[in-house]
Amino acid sequence: MSNFTQVEILLVEDNPTDAELTLHALQKSNLANRVLWLRDGAEALEHFFGAGHVTLPKLVLLDLKLPKVDGVEILRRLKSDIHTQAIPVVVLTSSAEERDVVDSYRLGVNSYIVKPVDFEIFVETVSRVGFYWMLVNREPRFV
Structure with missing residues (x-):
């Protein structure tokens, strides 16, 4: 994990096992050197909207079922704020509910x-997601 100024991927995940699997998958793809893991929705909102300047990540991996503030509210706040709305957000969750x-x-x-239940499929999925959003996707350049 890294300090706030070098974060490229922000992982918002309350389940330590899922977080470790995600970090393992990103390490496998050589994408884990600048990951910040936040364990609940309140930490995520504080990171983006709290006091102090924060360098915005290139990607947010967001669980929906979080303590304190759920992922839907975090997504709502990120996509409604002009400073954060262009950050790619990938929901990575156990919820297959159509409403979600x-x-x-x-x-x-x-x-x-x-989230795939199978370990190998989980690791491969997260690796591909990280590879696509960090290396293939072209993001806008802001002034």
């Missing part, structure tokens, strides 16, 4: 992925 999928896309999520 629909709500997430209505709020502007860039991708919605249900």
